[in-house]
Amino acid sequence: MKPSANRPLISRFVRENATTVTLASIFMALLAVFGLILGDRLLSVGTFQSIAFQTPELGILALAMMLALLSGGLNLSIISTANLCALTIASVLQFTIPWGASGSVLWLTWQVGAVAAGLAVAILVGLLNGLIIAYFGVSPILATLGTMIACKGLAIGLTRGNVLSGFPDPIVAIGNGTFLGVPLAFLLFGVLCVFVSVVLRRSSFGQKLYLVGANEKAAQFSGIHVKRVLLLTYALSGALAGCGGLVMMARFNSANASYGESFLLISILAAVLGGINPYGGTGKVSGLFAALLLLQLISSAFNLMNFSQFLTIAIWGALLIGVSALRSGTGIFGRLLLLEFWRAKSVVSEKA
Amino acid sequence: MPKTIQRWTRSHEFWLLAVVVVLSMFLTAATDSFLTLQNLFDLLTSTSFAGILAAGLLVVLVFGGIDISFTAIASVAQYVALTIAKTYPIGWFGVFFVACCTGILCGLFNAAIIHKVRISSVIVTISTLNIFFGLLIYITRGDYITSLPSYFREGIWWFEFTDSNGFPYAINFQALLLVVAFFMTWVLLNKTNIGRQIYAVGGNEIAAERLGFHVFGLRCLVYGYMGFMAAIASISQAQLAQSVTPTTLIGKELEVLAAVVLGGASLTGGNGSVFGAVLGVMLIAILQNGLILLGVSSYWNQFFVGCVILLAVSATALSQRRRYA
Numbered sequence: 299m300k301p302s303a304n305r306p307l308i309s310r311f312v313r314e315n316a317t318t319v320t321l322a323s324i325f326m327a328l329l330a331v332f333g334l335i336l337g338d339r340l341l342s343v344g345t346f347q348s349i350a351f352q353t354p355e356l357g358i359l360a361l362a363m364m365l366a367l368l369s370g371g372l373n374l375s376i377i378s379t380a381n382l383c384a385l386t387i388a389s390v391l392q393f394t395i396p397w398g399a400s401g402s403v404l405w406l407t408w409q410v411g412a413v414a415a416g417l418a419v420a421i422l423v424g425l426l427n428g429l430i431i432a433y434f435g436v437s438p439i440l441a442t443l444g445t446m447i448a449c450k451g452l453a454i455g456l457t458r459g460n461v462l463s464g465f466p467d468p469i470v471a472i473g474n475g476t477f478l479g480v481p482l483a484f485l486l487f488g489v490l491c492v493f494v495s496v497v498l499r500r501s502s503f504g505q506k507l508y509l510v511g512a513n514e515k516a517a518q519f520s521g522i523h524v525k526r527v528l529l530l531t532y533a534l535s536g537a538l539a540g541c542g543g544l545v546m547m548a549r550f551n552s553a554n555a556s557y558g559e560s561f562l563l564i565s566i567l568a569a570v571l572g573g574i575n576p577y578g579g580t581g582k583v584s585g586l587f588a589a590l591l592l593l594q595l596i597s598s599a600f601n602l603m604n605f606s607q608f609l610t611i612a613i614w615g616a617l618l619i620g621v622s623a624l625r626s627g628t629g630i631f632g633r634l635l636l637l638e639f640w641r642a643k644s645v646v647s648e649k650a
Numbered sequence: 651m652p653k654t655i656q657r658w659t660r661s662h663e664f665w666l667l668a669v670v671v672v673l674s675m676f677l678t679a680a681t682d683s684f685l686t687l688q689n690l691f692d693l694l695t696s697t698s699f700a701g702i703l704a705a706g707l708l709v710v711l712v713f714g715g716i717d718i719s720f721t722a723i724a725s726v727a728q729y730v731a732l733t734i735a736k737t738y739p740i741g742w743f744g745v746f747f748v749a750c751c752t753g754i755l756c757g758l759f760n761a762a763i764i765h766k767v768r769i770s771s772v773i774v775t776i777s778t779l780n781i782f783f784g785l786l787i788y789i790t791r792g793d794y795i796t797s798l799p800s801y802f803r804e805g806i807w808w809f810e811f812t813d814s815n816g817f818p819y820a821i822n823f824q825a826l827l828l829v830v831a832f833f834m835t836w837v838l839l840n841k842t843n844i845g846r847q848i849y850a851v852g853g854n855e856i857a858a859e860r861l862g863f864h865v866f867g868l869r870c871l872v873y874g875y876m877g878f879m880a881a882i883a884s885i886s887q888a889q890l891a892q893s894v895t896p897t898t899l900i901g902k903e904l905e906v907l908a909a910v911v912l913g914g915a916s917l918t919g920g921n922g923s924v925f926g927a928v929l930g931v932m933l934i935a936i937l938q939n940g941l942i943l944l945g946v947s948s949y950w951n952q953f954f955v956g957c958v959i960l961l962a963v964s965a966t967a968l969s970q971r972r973r974y975a
Contacts, residue, residue, distance in 0.1 A: 372772075374904065430960065436967040437917055443908055444963060448956025455950040559901060563718065563776045576770050606791070612784025615777035622769045 317573030320624070321588035325595060332599040339602050343479070349594045350480060354487035354545050355558070357590045360565040360572075361494055362538035364586055367569055368498075369531045370511040370578025371431065371438030377562045378449035379423045379536050380543030384553035385453050387416035387544065388462035391469070409468055417540045423449055424536020428529035453555035463552030473548030483545045490541060495583040497534075507531055511578030564614070568593055571618050573625075592617075662914035662966060666929040670936065677940040684943055691825070697935040698824035699887040701928075702831040703906045704913075706879025708927045709835060711910060713872040714852040714919025719760060719775040720880040720906070721899045722782035727753040727877075728884035729786060732795050732894050735802065745802065749881040756782060757877025761870040779903070786896055795894040805889050827886045831879060836924040838875070848872060852919030908959050909934050914966070933958070 312319050333341050359376050366373035390412035423445060430441040475482045498504035506527045509517040518524050547553040566576075572589030574581030593614055600610045658664055677684040703720055710717045731749035734740060740748070756778075764774045805823040839845040851858040851868055859865050888894050913930025915922025937958060938951055946954075 430964055434964045434967050435971050436963045439917055440911055440963040441960070443904055443911075444956055444960035446904070446956070447908065447952055448960060451950065451953025451956045455947070455953050458947075458949050563779065566773070566776055567780070570769075570773050576773050606788050608784040608787035608792075610784070611780045612782075612788065615780030615784065618777045619763060619767060619774065619781075622773065623767045 315582070315584060317585040317625075318582065318588045320621070321572070321585065321592055324621075325588065325592045328592070328595055328599070332595070336599065336602050340599055345598055345602070347476075347479065347481065349591070349598050350484040351549075352597070353590050353594050354481070354483040355542060355549065356561055356565060356568060356593075357487045357587075358490055358538060358542035358545060359558075359561050360568040360586055360590060361490060361583070362535045362542060363565040364569045364572075364574050364581065364583070365494070365507070365531050365535045365538070366438065366442075367566075367574045367576055368507055368511045368578055368581055369438075369528060370514065371528075371531075372442060372566070372576075373427065373532065373535050373539075374439065374442040374562065375423060375427060375446040375449060376535070376539040376542070376565065377558050378446045378453065378555075379420050379539040380546060381553065381555055381557055382423065382449050382453050383416040383420040383540035383543035384547035384557075385457060385462060385555065386419045387412045387469075388465065388547060388553040390415050391465055392462070405466070406468065409466060413469075413544060416544065417537055420536045420540025420543065421533050422536070424533040424539070425529065427536065428532035431532065432525040432528035450555055457555055459555060461552050461554045463550075465547070465551055469548050470551050471548070473545055473551070483549065486541070486545065490538065491583050491587055494538070498583065503527065503530060508579055511575075512580070564611070567614060567618050571621055663923060663926045663929060666913065666926065666933065666962075670929055670933050673933070673936055673940065677936070677943065681940075681943040684940065689939070689943075691822075693935055693939050694828065695822060695824045695890065697931060698828045698890070699883050700902065700906050700909060700935075701828045701931045702879055702883035702886060703902075704910050704927050704931050705831040705835040705924070706876040706883075707906055707910050708913070708915055708922055708924065709839065709848065709872055710876050711915040711917065712839065712852045712919060712922045713848050713868065714855060715764070715771040715869070715872065716907075716917065717760065717775045717873065717876050718772065718903050718907075719756070719779040719782060720876055721901070721903045722779045722786070723753050723756040723877050724880040724884035724887070725896050725899045726756060726782050726786050727881035728888045728894050729790060729795070729896055731881075731885065732798060732802070732888060735799050736795065736797060739799075742801065745885060746882075749885050750878050753877035753879075753881030753884075754874045755877070757873040757875070757880075758870055760877075761866075761873035764873075765866050765869055779900075783900055790896055792896055794896075796892075798888075798892065798894075802889060803892060823889050824886045827882055831882060832924060832928055835879075835927075839924060844868070844871065849920055852921070854920075905934075908955075912959060912962050 329340075339345070359380065362376045362379075363373055391409065427438075427442055427445055430436050430445075431438050434441075472482055472486065477485060498507065506517065506522050509520070509522060510524050510527050514524055517527075543553075546558055550557065568589050569581070569586055570576055571593070572581070572586035574586065596613055596617070597607070597610045600613070601607070674684070683689055703724070706720065707717060727749040730752045731745050734748055735745050738744075760771075760775055760778055763778070764771050767774065837845075839848065847858070847863050847868055848871075850861075851863060851865055855865060884899070887899065891898070909930045910922070910927050911917065911930070912933060913922070913926035913928070915927065934955055937955060941951055941954060942948055
């Protein structure tokens, strides 16, 4: 076989990013179909802006889920971590009113401090997950299920189920402001995507994470400190969930112990749709990003067509099964889809 | 004989039973109302829904699969059955028949997709949860059903007796279904050839397939059984709530999963017992009930449940590690 460097650049790109290319093609096809049906109502700046407003919440949470999935695990506690983080930020901000006038440096520093405190809580929850999973040997589903219920319980207990609302303008702007027409939350999401992508592709931690996810035993025997990698993975996953919590509280201008619970299973759905292997080891941020945009396009178009949001989630579920069927390549559709066939062939040729 | 006792004291169920007994004794001593017939009956009635689902989920976990979609299946089953029961006089048998058929069909759908698409059952059932639930709400527009037939509203009330304080007690519908569900699951897993096959596939699917077990058939049976139990649980819940709300059941799936794994069923399959599952369900129910009776604010309920789950799974994992080390 020819070394892969000699292959034409485009086909190599397609092969290496088969999932992203497939999802992008589905995205373009759906955009064309919906565009024909809806015309200007879909193909307007407003629609794309609303997609950009809606993507970050689910997107950042899906990034948090993605890291856990890559390690071969699962993090069911992301939503409760996000809410706990948001409530921490909210309760620190409650003390801001007596001192520091609106707009002063002190006022701004206090907000940065509040966000830092919230993220610290989120990282602590992540470390707890990592500790129980890596050092006690509990399976990730069980450990994070426990922390999910405990964190939510802690949040409900401390707030008595109440909503904390009314935050200073800079916090609200994270969720609702725009910069050159692009929502700030979307920019934050973009920055986090790049960050996670760089960590995964360029840092030694990222490479170790992929190895641990692909084969934990082999990683252990090749001298990787598996426990430390897992601890760091869940801490990072917690931190990202905390960022998700920040965006969520900024968008609603309020925080509560049980916001966004429907995002939990949807974030797994989005990550797997984006080509993250649920058994660990493979998956890219670009795939996840494409999957999220695809999901939001369907949601926005259905919204414009006055379909209920519940039909949207049914379609999301069906989409995941459909794309998985294509990927597994057992069905006739799998063979029909050229790109995935291509990928299968390249895997075979690499083995040969 | 001592060897059997020794093995028994090392088992997960023994420790769980010890915790349940100690907790019950403490609650009996600390409160007047825990060990009263009324409280125990209430406890049984209110855990019926989660308990019946736990019985079904146990079989799926033993098989080595997992099912997240059962709350959506339950919502669909109760909605279909009671919509038909509202207009046609189909009676008790009819309600159960329609609900169970719906539940089993949904379960078979899961099994077929898991088998065909060959992706992990978590992912498939998360998808089907969204599909079943989304379509249900889309088609019904989220409407409640409140006018249930009179025989259904009354339920059953067998062997009534009255205690010295004048409170009437009886075997009610929910308690009966709960006991029947666990008994059926016990028979299926322990007294039938199929039960042994389910354990075998859970232990090692490929080996079981090579031995000639019909894995797809078993998968259909296991997920069909889960759908069947979801239907039974949904009827029990609808009778208790005296209405059908399509959105109330969703979101309970992870609580049921927590109860079953607390009972010692492993997520990798091949492990788990009906007695353990019963104890897991009991522990969570008694804990929640006890906290209320002790006067702890119900807002703190979930926190303690979460901590107990974390302690239990950590202790189990650490003790297993010590044994194999």
